Amino acid sequence: MEFGCWTFAWDLEIGIWNFSKSQMKLTSTIAFALALSAIVSAEDLPRKAKTPRESYPNADVIYDSVTAPDGKRLRTIITKPRHAKGKLPVIFLAGWLSCDSVEAPAGTKDASGLVFRSLARLPQFSLFRVDKQGVGDSEGVCGENDFESELGGYRAAFRALKNYEFIDSNRVFILGISNGGGFAPLVPELDAEPAQVRGYISVGGWAKTWFEHMLEIERRRFALMGKMPAEVTEMMKRAATLYYEWLIKGRGLDDILKEQPQLADLWPEGKDHTHLYGRPLAFYQQLQKLNLAAAWSRVTAPTYALRGEFDWIMSREDHQLIAAYVSANGGDAYAYEVPKTGHTFQHYLSLADAFKGKEAPFDPKVIGLLTDWLMKEGVTHED
Secondary structure, rough: HHHHHHHHHHHHHHOOOOOOOOHOOOHHHHHHHHHHHHHHHHEEEEEEOOOOOOOOOEEEEEEEEEEEEOEEEEEEEEEEEEOOOEEEEEEEEEEEOOOOOOOOOOOOOOOOHHHHHHHHHHOOOOOEEEEOOOOOOOOOHHOOOOOOHHHHHHHHHHHHHHHHHOOOEEEEEEEEEOOOHHHHHHHHOOOHHHEEEEEEEOOOOOOOOHHHHHHHHHHHHHHHHHOOOOHHHHHHHHHHHHHHHHHHOOOHHHHHHHHHHHHHHHHHHHHHOOEEOEEEEHHHHHHHOHHHHHHHHHHOOOOEEEEOOOOOOHHHHHHHHHHHHHHHHOOOOOOOEEOOOOOOOOOOOOOOOHHHHOOOOOOOOHHHHHHHHHHHHHHOOOO
16 A cells, blocks of 8 residues: 555665565565465454455564453464564553554555554564453453453463564563553563563653543543633533542542432543443442552653644643653653654644544654664664
């Protein structure tokens, strides 16, 4: 497709796709055997998606699975450059909050999918993705799955990196997106695991408490809905009560609204009092218990914190805090606000368009931001 052609040309310009004719003609018995074994393994987890599996001209795609601590089998999608020699650094994805798959079939128009398809074609890296419980081919029900179970799945996937002979599990670059851009440093859990991570990229992440986040996003939401400033302030007084009772005191939403019915119109999901943004309420009460400032303050690996100019979901201060916490611990960290970009990789022309979901044509500059940093830290950087 046109986007893929552009990526290939851009990579040529910076010297990534440098294969000789002999390399291009080389056939790999090992790669064939690996792909064949992956197909057999993947059959253990039934295919639910109706789209064809991902495929690339110069990369093998392995559909495998990992078992989370809750017993659910989760789909993993791993790409291996077909002509790579030796072990490769790996980009490990810590995904978003919503129940959308990380699979990126050919022809996708989704901004994140377009980014994944470009990362999958990098000849210097492997890309490792996992679908959370109940998403894609993975077992479970996403709308009922809490955060602790989801994090357990990411941790199981992280430990599975060592199972692939072409992956250097001591050169991991965690790409955290949205919610994953906040909890990314929690994925390496055991004492020796943080040392496996050579870098973090946080895109649209968060660093405060979830209570603070809810107050900040609600103020932006009310304003973008067209409420007058004085009305926004009055609504925020009630919102502070609602979210304090729910997230700080840990009360059930129905109990809160029965006691204080004047708060009901503030709830983003209307009459659905069991979910928020498609996830169960317990999910967010568990997020509230996290101390992401402490997690990021332990990070010493290079960190690249990105935020879109028109991100109305997360606050501008969050990505700055992530970089500041890592820098204070002696790490090399950098915060950057991407112009005309939304919460993750979407291209918008205004904040109002972002709120309405009115996307402009995808802007591939975001791919360059990621690949340039990955090449610097994962290929040219000397230990």
